[in-house]
Every structure is written in C-alpha cells, then in structure tokens.
Amino acid sequence: MVEMRQPIAVKAAISLVMEHVEAMKDEKVSLADSYGRILAEDIVSEHAIPPFNRAPYDGFAIRAEDSIAASESNRITFNVVDHIGAGNVTTKVIKAGEAVRIMTGAAMPEGTDAVVMLEQARLSSLADTFTIRKPFLPLENVSLKGEDAKAGTALLKKGEQIHPGTIALLATLGYATVSVACKPRVGIIATGSELLDVAEELTAGKIRNSNGPMIEAQLARLRIPYCSYGKMNDDFKACLNIVKQACMETDCVITTGGVSVGDFDYLPAIYEKLGAKVLFNKVAMRPGSVTTVAILNGKLLFGLSGNPSACYTGFELFVRPALLRMMGSSKPYLRYTKAILQEDFAKPNPFTRFVRSIYQYAGEKATITPAGFNKSNAVTSIAFGNALMVLPGGTRGFSKGDSVDVLVLGTEDGDGEWII
Amino acid sequence: MVEMRQPIAVKAAISLVMEHVEAMKDEKVSLADSYGRILAEDIVSEHAIPPFNRAPYDGFAIRAEDSIAASESNRITFNVVDHIGAGNVTTKVIKAGEAVRIMTGAAMPEGTDAVVMLEQARLSSLADTFTIRKPFLPLENVSLKGEDAKAGTALLKKGEQIHPGTIALLATLGYATVSVACKPRVGIIATGSELLDVAEELTAGKIRNSNGPMIEAQLARLRIPYCSYGKMNDDFKACLNIVKQACMETDCVITTGGVSVGDFDYLPAIYEKLGAKVLFNKVAMRPGSVTTVAILNGKLLFGLSGNPSACYTGFELFVRPALLRMMGSSKPYLRYTKAILQEDFAKPNPFTRFVRSIYQYAGEKATITPAGFNKSNAVTSIAFGNALMVLPGGTRGFSKGDSVDVLVLGTEDGDGEWII
Numbered sequence: 001m002v003e004m005r006q007p008i009a010v011k012a013a014i015s016l017v018m019e020h021v022e023a024m025k026d027e028k029v030s031l032a033d034s035y036g037r038i039l040a041e042d043i044v045s046e047h048a049i050p051p052f053n054r055a056p057y058d059g060f061a062i063r064a065e066d067s068i069a070a071s072e073s074n075r076i077t078f079n080v081v082d083h084i085g086a087g088n089v090t091t092k093v094i095k096a097g098e099a100v101r102i103m104t105g106a107a108m109p110e111g112t113d114a115v116v117m118l119e120q121a122r123l124s125s126l127a128d129t130f131t132i133r134k135p136f137l138p139l140e141n142v143s144l145k146g147e148d149a150k151a152g153t154a155l156l157k158k159g160e161q162i163h164p165g166t167i168a169l170l171a172t173l174g175y176a177t178v179s180v181a182c183k184p185r186v187g188i189i190a191t192g193s194e195l196l197d198v199a200e201e202l203t204a205g206k207i208r209n210s211n212g213p214m215i216e217a218q219l220a221r222l223r224i225p226y227c228s229y230g231k232m233n234d235d236f237k238a239c240l241n242i243v244k245q246a247c248m249e250t251d252c253v254i255t256t257g258g259v260s261v262g263d264f265d266y267l268p269a270i271y272e273k274l275g276a277k278v279l280f281n282k283v284a285m286r287p288g289s290v291t292t293v294a295i296l297n298g299k300l301l302f303g304l305s306g307n308p309s310a311c312y313t314g315f316e317l318f319v320r321p322a323l324l325r326m327m328g329s330s331k332p333y334l335r336y337t338k339a340i341l342q343e344d345f346a347k348p349n350p351f352t353r354f355v356r357s358i359y360q361y362a363g364e365k366a367t368i369t370p371a372g373f374n375k376s377n378a379v380t381s382i383a384f385g386n387a388l389m390v391l392p393g394g395t396r397g398f399s400k401g402d403s404v405d406v407l408v409l410g411t412e413d414g415d416g417e418w419i420i
Numbered sequence: 421m422v423e424m425r426q427p428i429a430v431k432a433a434i435s436l437v438m439e440h441v442e443a444m445k446d447e448k449v450s451l452a453d454s455y456g457r458i459l460a461e462d463i464v465s466e467h468a469i470p471p472f473n474r475a476p477y478d479g480f481a482i483r484a485e486d487s488i489a490a491s492e493s494n495r496i497t498f499n500v501v502d503h504i505g506a507g508n509v510t511t512k513v514i515k516a517g518e519a520v521r522i523m524t525g526a527a528m529p530e531g532t533d534a535v536v537m538l539e540q541a542r543l544s545s546l547a548d549t550f551t552i553r554k555p556f557l558p559l560e561n562v563s564l565k566g567e568d569a570k571a572g573t574a575l576l577k578k579g580e581q582i583h584p585g586t587i588a589l590l591a592t593l594g595y596a597t598v599s600v601a602c603k604p605r606v607g608i609i610a611t612g613s614e615l616l617d618v619a620e621e622l623t624a625g626k627i628r629n630s631n632g633p634m635i636e637a638q639l640a641r642l643r644i645p646y647c648s649y650g651k652m653n654d655d656f657k658a659c660l661n662i663v664k665q666a667c668m669e670t671d672c673v674i675t676t677g678g679v680s681v682g683d684f685d686y687l688p689a690i691y692e693k694l695g696a697k698v699l700f701n702k703v704a705m706r707p708g709s710v711t712t713v714a715i716l717n718g719k720l721l722f723g724l725s726g727n728p729s730a731c732y733t734g735f736e737l738f739v740r741p742a743l744l745r746m747m748g749s750s751k752p753y754l755r756y757t758k759a760i761l762q763e764d765f766a767k768p769n770p771f772t773r774f775v776r777s778i779y780q781y782a783g784e785k786a787t788i789t790p791a792g793f794n795k796s797n798a799v800t801s802i803a804f805g806n807a808l809m810v811l812p813g814g815t816r817g818f819s820k821g822d823s824v825d826v827l828v829l830g831t832e833d834g835d836g837e838w839i840i
Contacts, residue, residue, distance in 0.1 A: 031618060035637040049799060051622050056797065058682040085654055085684040086726075087614030089625040103682040105614050105726065105797075107625035148793045149800050156803065163830060164637035165776070165802030168728050171630035172799050176619035194507030194525050198451060199596035202471050205509040205527035210591035213451055217584035220455040221832070234505055262478040262523040264505040306506075306525065308588050337781045356585070361757045373568045377476065377525075379469060379592050380569050382585030383576065386833050410583060412641070412830025413806050 003261045005282035007289060010317065010352055014418050016279045017318050018332075021325045022298045024182040024251070031170055034162045036223045037180035038327040043156035045173055048146035053108040054086075056143040060099040060121055060130060061112035064138040075122070075131035082109070099130070108142060115141035159330030163412055181327035183224050187246030188215050190231040191239055192257040192306050193264070197231065210379055211256040211304070211311045218315050221410060224323055226250075234264035243270055247296055251326070254319060257306030259292045267292065267303045276301055284351045284393060287376030288314045307376040313354045313388065316409065324414070333415040334388070334407040339368035341389070341404045346397040352390065352420075359387035359406055368406050386410065390420050423681045425702035427709060430737065430772050434838050436699045437738050438752075441745045442718045444602040444671070451590055454582045456643045457600035458747040463576035465593055468566035473528040474506075476563040480519040480541055480550060481532035484558040495542070495551035502529070519550070528562060535561035579750030583832055601747035603644050607666030608635050610651040611659055612677040612726050613684070617651065630799055631676040631724070631731045638735050641830060644743055646670075654684035663690055667716055671746070674739060677726030679712045687712065687723045696721055704771045704813060707796030708734045727796035733774045733808065736829065744834070751834040754808070754827040759788035761809070761824045766817040772840075773813070776805035779826055788826050806830065810840050 008016075026040035055061060062078055070076040078099035082090040086105030094100060094111035102108075102115065114136040121130040149155060155169060162170075162180070170178055190212040198208050209231045219226045229246055232239050239258065246253045258267040259281070271278055276296035281303075283291050287310035292303035300322055304314040316334060324332035339359055356371045356378070371385035372378070390405040391398055398404060405420050428436075446460035475481060482498055490496040498519035502510040506525030514520060514531035522528075522535065534556035541550040569575060575589060582590075582600070590598055610632040618628050629651045639646045649666055652659050659678065666673045678687040679701070691698055696716035701723075703711050707730035712723035720742055724734040736754060744752035759779055776791045776798070791805035792798070810825040811818055818824060825840050 031633055032636060035640040047622060050627060050797070052625065056795070058680065083683070085614075085682070086612055087625055087653070101683070103684055104680065105612065105627075143795070143797060147795075148798050155800060162637075163806075164634050164641060165732065165799075165805060167637040168630040168634035168732065168799050169803035171618045171633040172628055172728075174618060174620075174622075174628055176617075192506055192525065194505075197596075198591045198594060200594075202467060202594075205472065205504075205507055207470060207525075208592055208594055210588040213591040214584050214588035216452060217455040217582075217587040221584060233507070260478065260524065262505070263503070263521070264523055308592075312585065312588065335781075337786065361755075366757065375476070375563070375567075377470070377563060378568050379585075379588050380575060383589035385585060386583075408831075410832025411828075 007282040007284040007351070008280050010283055010285050011418060011420070013280050013283045014318060014321065017293055017300065017322050018325055020279065020295050020300060021322055023328060024184055024326050026179050027182050028177045029180055030177055031167060031175055034167065034178050034180060035164070037162050038329050039156055039158050039160045039162060040179040040181050040328065042154060042158050043170065043173065045149045045151055045153045045155055048151045049148040049172055050143060050145060053145050054143045055102045055104055055106050055108065055115045057115055057117045057141055058103050059115045059117040059141070061094070061102045061109050062099045062114055062116055062136065063094060063096065063112055064114040064136045064140065066096055067114070067132060067136040070132050070135050072133050075133050077129055077131050080128050080130065113138045113142065117141060157330065159328050161329060161331065161413060184251035184323055184326050186219055186224060186226045186323070187229060187250035187253040188212055188226055189229045189242055189246060189253065189255045190257065191234060191255055192231070193233040195231040210308050211306065214308065214312060215254055215256070215315060222320065222323060234258060234266060236266045236269060239266050240270045240273055244274065247299060252300050252323065254302045254304060256304045256311050259303040259305065260290045271301065286349060286351045286353045289351060291318065293318060305376065308379040309356060309382055310376040312382045316388065317354070331414040331416045333418050334409065335411045335414050336419045337366065337406045337408060338403050339366040339406045341398055341400055341402045342367050342369040344397070344399050345391055348395050348397050349393055351393045355389040355391065356381040356385035357387050357389040358385060359408055368404060427702040427704040427771070428700050430703055430705050431838060431840070433700050433703045434738060434741065437713055437720065437742050438745055440699065440715050440720060441742055443748060444604055444746050446599050447602050448597045449600055450597055451587060451595055454587060454598050454600060455584070457582050458749050459576055459578050459580045459582060460599040460601050460748060462574060462578050463590065463593065465569045465571055465573045465575055468571045469568040469592055470563060470565060473565050474563045475522045475524055475526050475528065475535045477535055477537045477561055478523050479535045479537040479561070481514070481522045481529050482519045482534055482536055482556065483514060483516065483532055484534040484556045484560065486516055487534070487552060487556045490552050490555050492553050495553050497549055497551050500548050500550065533558045533562065537561060577750065579748050581749060581751065581833060604671035604743055604746050606639055606644060606646045606743070607649060607670035607673040608632055608646055609649045609662055609666060609673065609675045610677065611654060611675055612651070613653040615651040630728050631726065634728065634732060635674055635676070635735060642740065642743060654678060654686060656686045656689060659686050660690050660693055664694065667719060672720050672743065674722045674724060676724045676731050679723040679725065680710045691721065706769060706771045706773045709771060711738065713738060725796065728799045729776060729802055730796040732802045736808065737774070751836045753835040753838050754829065755831045755834050756839045757786065757826045757828060758823050759786040759826045761818055761820055761822045762787050762789040764817070764819050765811055768815050768817050769813055771813045773811040775809040775811065776801040777807050777809040778805060779807035779828055788824060
C-alpha cells in the first residue's frame with residue numbers, strides 16, 4: 001500500500017515552521033562587519049543630526065539683521081573677519097557688519113544666522129569685503145541642527161536588516177560596534193544513491209549532486225554559514241548517523257531527497273528514530289509537495305525534495321524565512337509583487353504552483369514569463385529564473401494577460417508578512 | 421569668481437563612465453566560491469539533462485506494448501523481476517510480461533518504456549506480481565533524456581551573474597571550477613577636515629565619517645573587496661599622496677568630498693596634478709551634482725560628494741555599474757521599475773532628482789514614498805529607503821498618484837540598459 005499523506009496549505013505550512021523557530025542569541029560586531037546582519041537593538045539618536053547649525057553652501061555667514069536694508073540701489077557692505085572650512089570653527093564673535101567666509105559643512109559662527117552664497121556676493125578685489133543687494137531672513141541658507149533627526153528620535157528597530165544606508169546612520173551616531181543576532185550555522189546533507197560529486201564523470205543511472213552546491217549558494221546569498229556533510233547513499237543507518245551528527249553540530253539541518261514514500265526514502269524513518277516531531281510531510285504545492293519539516297530539541301530539520309526545482313522552492317519558501325526569523329528579522333518573507341502573465345497555463349492544478357520565472361519590467365506593467373522547462377526535476381529553469389510566479393490551486397487555468405502573484409528572488413529586503 | 425561648471429545629463433555621464441571601463445582579467449574559481457561572480461565563459465551543455473530516460477514516480481517500469489489489451493474487465497498481470505532505486509540500474513533485459521519495481525529518479529531498464537505508478541497497480545500479497553486495468557502509451561510517465569536540455573544547448577552566457585540556480589546548473593554539468601572575471605579591488609578615501617572616526621566623541625564643528633563605512637558596505641553588498649585609506653583632512657599634499665598611493669594599489673579609487681568649488685576642495689587640483697583626465701565634474705542631478713569622474717592610466721577615479729545622500733546616490737548610479745562592467749556584467753544597472761507616487765513634489769527642479777524612497781507593493785500597484793528628509797546632506801533617508809525615485813528635471817512638479825520611475829536598491833540582478 002502506498003502511504004497516503006494529508007497535504008496542508010502552503011500558508012499553514014509556513015506558519016507552522018515560523019511558530020517553531022527559536023531565536024538566536026545576540027552578539028556585538030564591528031560596524032565594518034555588520035552589513036547584512038539583523039539588528040538586535042533599537043537605535044535612538046543620542047544627539048541631533050546634524051549636531052550643529054551649518055552652512056549648506058560655500059559663502060559668507062552673516063547676521064541676517066545686518067542685511068535688512070539691502071537692495072539693488074542700496075548694496076550693503078560686509079567685512080570678512082575670518083575664513084573657515086568644514087571642521088574648523090572661528091573663535092571670533094561676529095559683530096554688526098562683519099562676516100565669515102564659510103565653506104559647505106562648516107558650523108555657523110556664533111552670532112551669525114544666514115549664509116550669503118558666493119554667487120550672491122560681489123567681492124572686493126582683495127576679497128576682504130563684499131556687498132549684497134537683497135536682505136536675508138534669519139536662518140536663510142542654514143542647515144539646521146537636528147533637521148535630519150532630533151536627539152532622542154527612534155531611528156532603527158530591532159529586527160531590521162543592516163544595509164549600507166543603515167551603516168551610514170550608525171556611523172553618524174558613533175556606533176563603532178552594534179548588537180546583532182548571531183547567525184545560525186546550517187548543516188546540509190544531500191541524500192540519494194544516484195548522486196555523483198560535481199567533479200565525477202557521469203555513469204549509468206547517475207547524476208551529479210546539484211542540490212548541495214545550490215543550497216550552499218542559497219545560504220551564501222543570505223550570508224549564513226553552513227557545514228556541508230556531502231552526499232549520502234540511500235542507506236538508513238549511514239543517513240541516520242549523519243543527520244544525528246549534523247543535529248549536534250549545527251543550529252538547523254537541511255536534507256535533500258528521501259522524503260517521499262518510495263522504498264528507499266528513509267528520512268521519515270530517520271525522523272521517527274530520532275524522536276523528531278514531524279510538523280508536516282505534504283504541502284499542497286507544486287513542485288515540492290513532499291517537503292517535510294520536523295523539529296528535534298528546538299532545532300528545525302528541513303527535508304527538502306531531491307528534485308532541484310522542488311528543492312530550490314522549498315528552501316526559498318520555508319528555510320529562508322525560518323533562518324531570517326531565527327535572527328529576529330522583521331521582514332523574513334520573499335518580496336511579493338504582481339505582474340502580467342505572458343503565457344497561458346490552461347491546465348488547472350489542485351495544488352498551488354510556484355513556477356520559476358523571469359520577472360521583467362516592460363512598459364507600463366511588470367511581466368512574468370515561465371523560465372523554461374516546468375517540472376519538479378528541472379534544473380535549467382532555476383538557472384534562468386529570477387522570481388517565482390504563484391498560481392493558486394483550484395479548478396481554473398490561467399491565461400496570458402492575467403495579473404498574477406510573484407515572489408522576487410535575491411532581493412536584500414523582503415516582506416514582513418506572507419501575503420499569498 | 422566662482423568657477424562655473426557645465427552640467428551634463430545623468431545618462432550622458434553614465435555613458436561616459438561606461439565607455440572608459442577597462443575589463444578585468446579572468447580566473448578559475450571553485451564552484452563553491454562562485455556565488456555572485458560574473459561568468460567569463462559561455463556554458464554549453466556537454467550532455468543531455470537528464471542524461472538518461474528515468475522514472476519520475478515510484479512504480480513499475482514496463483513495456484507499454486504489453487499493456488495494450490488492459491481494461492477494467494481484463495486486468496493484465498506483470499511479474500516483478502527486479503527492484504531498483506535511483507542510482508541503481510538493472511542488469512536484466514525486460515521481456516514480455518515482466519516489470520521492474522522502480523523508484524523516482526532511477527534509469528529506465530532496457531526494454532521498458534512506460535511507468536505504472538504505484539497507485540495504478542494492484543499488487544499481489546507477495547508484491548512479486550501486479551495487475552493493471554488500463555493500457556499505457558509508449559513513454560507514458562517517463563522523464564525523457566534531454567527534456568530539460570539537449571546536449572550542445574547554449575545555456576549560460578558570459579557576463580551573467582552566478583546565483584544559486586546557476587550553480588545548480590553548473591553542478592549538474594560537472595563544473596567543479598568555473599571561469600569568472602577577477603574582482604576589482606577598490607580604494608576608498610574619505611576627505612574632509614570635519615570628519616571624526618566613528619568611535620570618536622563629537623566636538624565643535626565635527627561630524628563622524630559615515631561615507632567611508634557606507635561605501636565599504638555598498639561594496640560588500642556587491643561582494644567586491646576594498647582597501648580603506650581612512651579619512652583625510654582637507655590638505656592638498658596629504659590628499660594628493662594618498663590618492664596617488666591608492667591609484668597604485670587598487671583598480672579603482674573612490675574619494676568622498678572635496679569635489680566642489682569651495683576653497684578647500686582639492687580634488688580638482690589633485691586630478692590636474694596627477695594628469696588624470698576629468699570626464700565630467702557636474703551632473704544635472706540632485707543630490708550629487710558635484711559628482712566628478714576622472715581617468716588615470718585606465719583607472720577610474722570617482723570623486724563623490726561628501727554629502728551622504730549625494731555620495732550614496734553617486735555610488736549607485738556611477739560606481740556600481742562601472743565595477744560590474746569591469747567584471748563584464750551584462751546587467752550592470754540598477755533594476756528599473758515604476759510605482760505610484762504617494763506625495764506631491766510640487767516644486768519643479770531643473771535637475772533630475774533621485775529621491776531616497778520606500779518602494780512597496782500594496783494592492784494592485786506598487787507605491788513609492790520619499791524615505792524622509794530630502795536634502796543632499798541627509799543620512800536618515802538613506803537608512804530608511806530601499807529605492808531611488810527618479811523625478812526628471814524640468815518645469816513641472818509631480819503629484820500624488822503620478823506613475824514615476826523607480827530604481828530598486830539591493831537586488832541581485834539588474835538591468836542590461838540604463839532606461840531612464
């Protein structure tokens with residue numbers, strides 16, 4: 001008898017995984033090493049940004065009140081009493097009729113409250129005086145202390161991923177080190193007696209292990225470290241031992257293959273032997289319906305399909321958000337968007353389909369086109385695609401021109417919710 | 421007199437930079453180290469994928485011709501003569517009325533040309549025979565040799581960026597190593613007497629160096645190595661020497677600050693002293709109009725603004741595509757899309773504006789919202805944004821509800837052309 005499994009909906013499967021995520025600890029890292037990490041602390045500005053009033057242009061700092069009477073017919077003269085660039089401050093206190101030649105970024109001298117831009121001033125030949133032909137308002141051409149952020153402003157939230165702009169802000173605020181979530185270490189085991197190493201020549205009935213290197217790269221994309229346990233033949237004892245070892249040495253274990261109901265699919269028996277609790281072993285999706293997730297001592301064991309397209313999809317839908325959530329990410333899901341389908345998918349499918357596709361902006365609307373051969377064992381379509389088109393299961397097909405759901409692959413930021 | 425510079429259009433400036441790019445050499449790297457690299461060779465499949473006919477399901481391999489007469493009332497019996505899993509092949513040649521119990525992924529035994537799925541077969545109690553109730557067509561339930569790609573198919577092109585799907589395909593084809601473009605090494609020099617190190621306490625007129633760490637992260641995002649020469653005061657001789665050193669030690673030099681026409685803006689004089697040819701020193705864009713690019717001995721020198729928002733934008737618009745093109749990337753530009761503006765930008769600007777923004781999918785159309793304080797010296801908006809909204813220069817403003825151009829930041833793949 002073939003074992004009958006009860007499929008659960010993709011959304012329910014993802015929720016189950018996310019409910020079982022255990023958070024990683026925090027650590028302090030240097031700002032230079034923080035790119036891509038998940039913030040483990042809220043960031044509040046300790047001081048105003050900028051921290052002082054400054055000149056946004058090259059010109060002359062004056063007291064606005066001295067300029068009130070200026071006009072085309074009544075040019076007012078200022079004496080230049082000092083000359084400062086950014087980073088320098090004048091020790092002079094500016095009096096009536098005086099000005100400081102000031103460069104972009106320099107702090108406004110005490111007493112001054114407006115900047116005459118160089119092109120607004122007519123300089124004397126010695127450049128020690130200049131005249132203006134219009135009045136300046138108080139704070140005209142001044143970049144104000146705190147205009148970007150006041151002291152005490154909540155700026156970044158725990159759970160945000162650190163990107164280059166975040167780093168600019170952290171640097172501005174003086175964070176030479178920053179608290180981030182520790183990265184999980186992931187174990188990878190490819191199972192299947194058909195698997196050769198990448199460098200091996202093909203022999204009868206064998207194919208090369210593509211899932212192992214692919215998952216390594218999916219983790220490298222997330223900058224998450226891994227330990228590869230290589231490929232295993234379909235041997236219950238040997239697989240059991242390596243899964244057991246990986247569970248001890250890593251924070252999360254991914255296996256590929258061996259999760260279906262075939263005669264040599266040993267993962268279900270291995271989970272049982274280990275005492276792992278299976279969260280689900282069938283998902284209403286294509287490819288990857290055999291995707292199985294179990295939990296053992298708080299560690300997630302992902303049993304992905306051995307078929308490359310299914311394996312890839314299983315990683316992006318289940319493993320990726322789980323790992324990001326382990327690090328406390330507030331946006332662990334693939335970025336969701338919509339696009340116009342470019343081909344008919346006439347045949348309905350009871351399961352939700354995730355079609356490896358090419359997402360493209362063209363004209364007024366984004367388009368989505370299947371990336372080629374569309375079977376769970378396809379490998380070229382993973383190479384050609386940059387997105388997953390999501391076609392909900394049901395009784396109807398889809399037509400060219402339909403607006404369909406799309407999950408974009410390989411973006412730095414994602415979505416906070418699973419939308420589909 | 422203030423020096424008057426002639427601004428050039430953004431598109432023209434980008435073209436000028438791209439025309440002056442010199443290609444990096446190639447190198448071989450192991451597949452495990454190839455994620456994110458740019459392919460330096462075309463990839464053609466040496467063999468069919470899959471390399472043999474195989475079973476896509478668990479079941480029994482039969483000769484379709486033996487099943488022709490099968491019906492509900494005339495079940496046909498097969499004798500199971502062997503049992504193979506993926507990776508195993510049978511030595512038996514299958515004769516009339518015989519079948520091989522076969523698991524997903526296993527090669528079709530010689531003589532067989534159809535697979536009876538387990539659920540289509542009624543097994544005897546010993547499982548040594550089974551019956552079927554319907555005929556099978558030749559090649560029914562068979563995954564065909566070459567169905568994913570035939571031998572000799574051009575699969576990947578020089579210039580493509582290697583992502584996890586690419587790696588799955590390369591692994592399948594036996595590429596244990598792959599030719600990729602060498603990475604450029606980039607020098608970073610932050611100039612400005614106002615700059616403190618990140619760990620330093622604020623003092624009068626000073627701010628911390630945020631551009632240096634930000635550019636390091638922008639390069640880390642591209643997985644491009646850099647050498648940081650720290651921050652320099654506005655001192656002609658010292659800056660000249662460090663730029664000279666960086667030019668010798670790296671493939672491309674980025675400076676921040678010192679490119680405007682202020683009294684302590686020494687980069688123009690440094691370019692002149694070094695004999696570098698200035699490609700442009702003013703771009704019709706906000707922020708970052710002072711962005712200057714020069715070339716010396718085939719190396720690009722990027723003089724970015726010292727204002728963080730301008731510096732960030734200058735990197736993404738000019739440095740990023742140049743570095744990717746140095747590596748031969750066929751998609752060096754930021755990913756372009758459109759979205760619905762969520763705020764009025766009533767005031768027209770003669771220059772094209774690049775507004776740090778939040779790009780979001782919401783409902784039927786993507787939206788774009790300015791990420792906060794919108795000045796060239798802003799730092800919070802870079803931290804909050806995930807996209808650049810592009811508002812063309814001219815005489816009109818923009819209104820809430822307008823469809824506007826968007827460049828998405830931090831995506832793995834980009835565009836092959838500069839569209840705007």
